[in-house]
Amino acid sequence: MTIKEIQEEIVDEFSMFDDWMQRYEYIIDLGKNLPLIKEEFKIDENLIKGCQSKVWLQGEQDEDKIVFTADSDAILTKGIIAILIRTFSNQKATAILEADMNFIDEIGLKEHLSPTRANGLVSMIKQIKMYALAFQAKN
Amino acid sequence: MxxxxxxxxxxxxxxxxxxxxxxxxxxxxxxxxxxxxxxNGATSQKPQVVIDAIATYYEEINANIHRGVHTLSQLATDAYEESRIKIQNHINAKFAHEVLFTSGTTFGINLVANGFASLLKPNDEVMVSALEHHSNIVPWQMLCEKTGAKLVVIPMDENGELILSEYERLLSDKIKIVAVNHISNALGTVNPIKYMITKAHEVGAAVLIDGAQAVPHLKPDVQELDCDFYVFSGHKMCGPTGVGILYGKEAWLNKLPPYLGGGEMIKEVTFEKTTYADLPHKFEAGTPNIASGIVLGTAVDYMNSVxxxxxxxxxxxxxxxxxxxxxxxxxxxxxxxxxxxxxxxxxxxxxxxxxxxxxxxxxxxxxxxxxxxxxxxxxxxxxxxxxxxxxxxxxxxxxxxxxxxxxxxxxxxxxx
Missing domain, CATH: 3.90.1150.10 (Aspartate Aminotransferase, domain 1)
Structure with a gap:
């Protein structure tokens, strides 16, 4: 699936929820089910320091695609990471660089990706794009 | 009955x-x-009288202070200086010129820490506590880097109380200044500052009290405490943001060099030499936050009326x-x-x-x-x-x- 298709799918899933509590419960579930990052990648080098919650991000090349794994010490942050990983992992560098993030607004999580939120997510997206840029330059 | x-x-x-x-x-x-x-520990809300006083200042008397001969400038200057006196009375400072307007607690601490750079030599010691806000750690670390002085930390226990026996053990004539908060922002601990000030003075150290978290809850009496400096912010005590107070004993404020150079803080300027203005103006360079300075007085009145x-x-x-x-x-x-x-x-x-x-x-x-x-x-x-x-x-x-x-x-x- 393309990034756009995945984003539409996520927006569809979230449209089933009537209120913020259901949305948050879903995000918490996503966070709990996020595949674990390999312990060897959970190192300071991969740590994105948000003010409040820590985010670890690792990107690896798999043929012409990039595979991302990540983790956080806060569950809501982890849930949103799961959404971002689902969107960006196993995609080509060009597609990642071209992707827009409007779907986050559409699923009502805009405030979590605000630069003032201090949860590490904004830096995470920047880092995902940096990986894409680096892989693109390399190839 | x-x-x-x-x-x-x-x-x-x-x-x-x-x-x-x-x-x-x-x-x-x-x-x-x-x-x-x-x-509320981050900032307090503001009562209507404070909100109104900000508007009234701009609607009725806005002018630059300590400069103009015109009526508005005089009115604004009077209001600003009246506020200083209100705050002097509130904290029981001996003189109004010991009460300096700053932009907030952080600025006040930096002003003092910067001033101490001219007084410290390598191997002198500066003391802070384990309970401090970064604002009362980093300026002192910068001072130590600049002067070669050493930073000494008073430890705390698991209740979040400072270990006073350790404090006394660490005190020596090497310590030039002790910077400690009156009340911890993270844990709420009220420190026994009167006792700590007495002990510091016994070894000849000056004491700066970070009162940012104290002034919303109590009325500090700086003469009774006998602290050398007491700093706080207006916005945590129902006042506007962007204004704070640095109280300093007259002798200390005379001893410290100015922090910022500019207008208002001078007596005479030539290209060869500038002489500095008297207290408090020596430390109040540039146009201050006039409205907030005046309205801090309104906030103090409000708190006292409650x-x-x-x-x-x-x-x-x-x-x-x-x-x-x-x-x-x-x-x-x-x-x-x-x-x-x-x-x-x-x-x-x-x-x-x-x-x-x-x-x-x-x-x-x-x-x-x-x-x-x-x-x-x-x-x-x-x-x-x-x-x-x-x-x-x-x-x-x-x-x-x-x-x-x-x-x-x-x-x-x-x-x-």
Whole structure:
């Protein structure tokens, strides 16, 4: 699936929820089910320091695609990471660089990706794009 | 007779509902829920008199101060200087010129730390405590880097109280200044500063008290405390942001060099040499935050009209009530259990990140602070990423605490 298709799918899933509590419960579930990052990648080098919650991000090349794994010490942050990983992992560098993030607004999580939120997510997206840029330059 | 006694009782009690109508923001809804504002440690809300006074200043007397001969400039200058005197009386400073307007606590600490650069030599020592806000750590670290002095830290125990025996052991004639907070922002501990000041003076050290978290709860008496410097911010005590106070003993302020160069702080300027103005102007270069300076006086008047005894009584009740209610939640741990503390509760719930709880209860209309509270050494001591901090003001109620506790329970259920 393309990034756009995945984003539409996520927006569809979230449209089933009537209120913020259901949305948050879903995000918490996503966070709990996020595949674990390999312990060897959970190192300071991969740590994105948000003010409040820590985010670890690792990107690896798999043929012409990039595979991302990540983790956080806060569950809501982890849930949103799961959404971002689902969107960006196993995609080509060009597609990642071209992707827009409007779907986050559409699923009502805009405030979590605000630069003032201090949860590490904004830096995470920047880092995902940096990986894409680096892989693109390399190839 | 019964009526008489009853009347006295009523007079002594704070009419919270009436007080709350002084604060327009408290009646608004956040995320569709009535606002419960428990982030008073970060900044207090502002009463209508303070909000109005800001507008009145700009509507009626706005002009630059200490400069013009025209009437408005004179009116603005008078109002600014009257505010200084109000604050002088409030903290019982000996002279009005010992009361300097700053932009806030951080600026005041930096001003003093910068001034001490000219007084320190390598191997001198500067002392802070384990309970400090970063604002009362970093300026002193910078001072030490600049001068080769050493930073010494008074340790704390697991209740969040400073270990006084260690303090006394660390004191020596090498210590040139002790910088310690009156009340800890992260844990609410009230430090025994009068005792600490006496002990520091015995070895010839100066003492700076960071009163940022104290002035919303009490009226410091700087002469009785005998501190050399006392700094605080206006915005935590119902005043506007962007203004604070640095109290310094006259002798110390004369001794320290100016911090900023510019207009207002000079006596005479030639390209060969500049002579500095007298206190307080020596430290007040440039056009200050005139409106906020004046309105800080209004805020002080407001706090005094409510009465600090009333404030303390109400906040104490809130602290006891909230502590009891929160401890009923399984797995909840309070950090900061000092024998004397203000209305601050810092806590975590087993296995749940404070950020998650803060985010969910925000959806329920509750404003608390989560994170390290700019006091990372304290978090490192407890080996936690941060806490949830609920800090109560006199305008908060037990009903709000009930809403808050229910919200925390709901968040816990969702997150477990």
């Amino acid at each position: 019964i009526t008489f006694v009853f009347r006295i009782f009523i007079n002594k009690m704070l009419d919270i509902n009436k007080i709350r109508t002084d604060f327009p923001i408290l009646s608004q809804k956040v995320n569709g829920k009535p606002l419960v504002y428990f982030d 009465g600090f005894e009333n404030i303390q009584q109400q906040e104490k009740e809130l602290l006891i009530y909230a502590t009891e209610k929160l401890l009923e939640i399984e797995g909840l741990k309070i950090f900061g259990t000092a024998a004397t503390k203000t209305s601050v509760i810092s806590f975590n719930i087993d296995g749940i990140h404070p950020y998650d709880i803060g985010t969910i209860i925000d959806k329920l209309g509750i404003a608390v602070r989560t994170g390290h509270h700019c006091a990372q050494p304290i978090m490192n001591y407890f080996n936690i990423p941060g806490t949830i901090r609920a800090s109560f003001a006199f305008y908060n109620t037990k009903e709000e605490i009930d809403i808050f506790v229910e919200a925390v329970k709901k968040a816990k259920t969702m997150l477990s």
